[in-house]
Amino acid sequence: MRVSEYKFIDEEKLYSNFREKQSSCESSLKIVLLGELAYNPERIYALEEAGHQLYGLWLPTPVFSFSAVGPLPFGHIEDIPLGSWKDGFAEIHPDVIYGMLNFGSVAFAYDVMRACPDIPFVWHFKEGPSVCLRNGVWDKLIYLYTHAAGKIFLNDMVKEWFKQFLPPTSGLSLVMDGDLPKMDNFKNDFSPKLSAQDGEIHTVIAGRMIGISDTDLKVFVNNNIHIHLYTENYYNDRARENIQRFRTAPNHFHVHPHVSADNWTKEFSQYDAGWLHCLKSNNSGDQLKMLWDDMNIPARISMYASAGLPVILYNNTGHIVATQDIATKLDIGIFFKDAQELSTKLKDRIRMQQLTDNMLHNRKLFSFDYYVPQLIQLFRDIIKMKI
Structure with a gap:
């Protein structure tokens, strides 16, 4: 894929190691990736390598050139049709929804979370709080962080900053950057x-x-x-x-x-x-x-x-x-x-x-791989909380 005179991406070569079908682990999770992946999208293949089944419900109108939505040239993510995603969820019975990542996904993730109160939801947000304010979705961003069973913050500074605006909740949290590459x-x-x-x-x-x-x-x-x-x-x-x-x-x-x-x-x-x-x-x-x-x-x-x-x-x-x-x-x-x-x-x-x-x-x-065990444990912990 030639992006410009200066940028050529050979997707066949770049993703050649991320196409093999992986075996399911014991107690494999059905994970719905909701929204966008942004930079280094191939990182998500690490969840397949860990033995989990991935599904994609993608942001219909990506905002940035780097937003990265499906269908993807790697992995075996099963995309869910946008027009019938509720039927897709009913058929799949997902264990967890992993919502992400930048301000363009906030309203979309908000709508899905509100429509699926019984499915454990993890919200992971990167860029950026001020953009949400300018674009009128700050209230939805705060709703996501308030009501998500799992909350992922970019770093310790961001986690402390958000505490100023979030009520005390019983939700679990993790600190992990949003678009880390594969190891x-x-x-x-x-x-x-x-x-x-x-x-x-x-x-x-x-x-x-x-x-x-x-x-x-x-x-x-x-x-x-x-x-x-x-x-x-x-x-x-x-x-x-x-x-x-x-x-x-x-x-x-x-x-x-x-x-x-x-x-x-x-x-x-x-x-x-x-x-x-x-x-x-x-x-x-x-x-x-x-x-x-x-x-x-x-x-x-x-x-x-x-x-x-x-x-x-x-x-x-x-x-x-x-x-x-x-x-x-x-x-x-x-x-x-x-x-x-x-x-x-x-x-x-x-x-x-x-x-x-x-x-x-x-x-x-x-690298993303370093945090995969912690991320999967977060998923499992919030699933237990819902039972």
Whole structure:
């Protein structure tokens, strides 16, 4: 599938390992996937590998280009016709409904939950609370989190933030990001570092380039630090932005085509560190002032984890920021206040090796497979609660 001049996806190759029919486990569950899968949709095959039967009731009008709804080119998900989904449910007798993931699915999931009060329902939400407010579905989002038997939050910061708006309930919860990739994409085909060849620092951006100014680029050029940009979407807009970047750093700014998930480790491991969204928080530790950028952990962090790359992010000490929290706890972050400080830290080879080792040690935490046992246990626990 050719998405653009820069992005070609060979679905036959990419999903070749996710098509084998799996055997059912003892006490296999019938799980209805409701809504959308978003990034890394092949992750859901891990539930089949665990021995469960999947069904799909998909969002009829996806909002984003990455929403990912069925029919899917992997796995053996049985799609339920939208026009007769209630009849489909009556025939299937699902054990649990797993609703997800972004704001476009909120109203759809709300309607299905209201229509199926006797089926255990798990709600998993990512992006984003403010978008729900702007689009008039905030009340339905709160209803889903209030009445779902199982509630999945993206991270600890988000879970605490939602507590401000949710009544105390007896529902069970889990913390897990929404679009984690399959562990199969975390390979061991690591490449030699470019820095070992030329003695310069090479960093990578998988996606949008956020928070790096032209002035910063000049500092990086003076310190022989390269930025390798892998643009994923909105190519025309990015191409215009890149014109000035090429002028500022003709030998240190590089643009590369899309890399499929099965090549993440090999491609990205040649770099020294990966950039997250470098944004400055202004919440001063006040939950009510938190914005989406404070709550979000960008999907690109899993790409970097697959390659064992520490992450670069602005130092938001004194503010509530999810990326700062996880990077601090795992000791995988290169925090900076300005470009010169970052340049100095990137040249500290001993510390950089420590951070790299820490990411390699923890990279499984950024895969969906790691959480499958916890997710299945959540399903089983809420099913018991309904009996």
